[in-house]
Amino acid sequence: MTVKEMTVQTLTEKVLNKEHLVIFDVRNESDFHDWKIEGENFEYINVPYFELIDGVDSVIGRLPKDKDVVVVCAKGGSAAFVAEQLVEAGFDNIYTLVGGMKAWSEHLHKAKVYEDDKMKVYQFIRVGKGCLSYMVISGNEALVVDPSRFIDVYEQVAQEEGVAITHIVDSHLHADHISGGKALAERTGATYYLMKSEGAVFDFEPLEKHDRIDFEQVQLEVLAVKTPGHTPGSVSFFVNNQLLFSGDTIFVGGLGRPDLGGKAAEWAADLYDTVYEKVAAIADDVIVLPAHYANLDEEMSKAGYIGDTLGNIRARNDMMQDKKKQEFIDIVVQNANTETPPNFEDIVAINRGLKAVDMEQQQELEIGPNRCAMHHTR
Structure with missing residues (x-):
């Protein structure tokens, strides 16, 4: 009997459908x-590979035979070795995850967010990493928001939709993953926009020069200089007065971390001004679409995408409710000693154009969860 394989696409569907899995x-x-594969109805068993090299007898009693079991390792090889032994021991419900956690980290799941007679919007959920990116399609053109480095995915969707990618925006200089903005612009000829204050050293179009970006029937407002808080040049994008691409400023379950630059109090003051002045003027029914999420089960809407109305987010998040500025700053500073994103200094250097690494190094740098938010501050 051969070992069965499970792809990251199939595993993603099981996560979204809340299926039972070991x-x-x-x-x-x-x-x-x-960092592990999160599923609302998943059960977990963790036994290091080195304890199983000489055999799987020690775990046979812990594994069910009436539920599917997916063996997972970093890249797939160790899991295949363990799975083969389990099959030889009589298990017929064993799968290996193809490509392991590396493949899980890199998979993008496409979900439709919104469609009317002027535009269509897709969200790309990087399920294993908690990162979100978007494509806004109108007429024959498309704009990509916060693209990951897996630019083939956006090009494929553009081709399927019969549109050209003409505009690319990054809401800020990302600290937990490598942006695909520059590479996608080079491949497509699109204009790539980024805040000059983020310190990138390559050619791009500074967002400081643009209060808005118009194409086809889309009007994207760049929320003025801008919506700082997570990084000093962090911006949000308000599209057709209906959707707020909030970057790492506002999440479904929290606010962006302003402590990564070592200026927690100073940047927390900026974040306060953003939340209580700029965002406060936006209507409750506007849909907020962030650049990250923490918990898929809690933050995914019934429509199958990560996002919520601004009114619902305000109601859940007491950091957005009648906080005095100093109180807000004090809370942020008290929470400023949480873990930083793994390898964030190297990733920021790459995103600024100050450092170049090969594909294998990019994969290694991005391994692990995102830690870009003060999540569930209620």
Whole structure:
């Protein structure tokens, strides 16, 4: 009997459908506890691979035979070795995750967010990483928001939709993943926009020069200089007075972290002004679409995308409700010692154009969860 394989696409559907599944993770305990495949109805067993090299007898009693079991490791090889032994031991419900956690980290799931007679909007959910990117389609053109480095995905969707990617925007200089903005612009000839204050050293179109970007039947407002808080040049994009691409400023379950630059109090004051002045003027029924999420089960809408109305987000988040400025700053500073995104200094240097790494190094740098938010501040 051969070992069955499960792709990241199939596993994503199981996560979204809230199916029951057993994840048998054979990575080291520290890696497992730091970052694992999250599913609302998933069960977990973690036994490091080195404990299973000489046989799987020690875990046979812990594994069910009436539920599907997916064996997971970093890249797939160790899991396949363990799975083969389990099949030989009589299990017929064993799968390996093709490509392991590396593949899980890199998969983008496309979901439709919005459609009317002027535009169509897709969200790309990087399920294993908690990162979100978007494509806004109108007429024969498309704009991409916060693209990941997997630019083939956006090009494929543009081709399927019969449109050209003409505009690319990054809401800020990302700290937990490598942006695909520059590479996608080079491939497509699109204009790439970024805040000059973020310190990138390559050629781009500074958002400081644009209060808005218009194409076809879309009007994208760049919320003026701008919506700082997570980084000093962090911006939000308000599209057709209906959608707010909030970057890492506002999340479904929290606010962006202003402590990554070592200026927690100063940038928290900026974040306060953003929340209580600029965002306060936006209507409750506007749909907020962030650049990250923390918990898929809690933050996914019934429509199948990550986002919510601004009114619902305000109602849940007491940091957005009648806080005095100093009180707000004090809370942020008190929470400023949480873990930083793994390798964030290297990733920021790459996104600024100050450092170049090969594909394998990019994969290694991005491994792990995102930690860009003060999540669930209620």
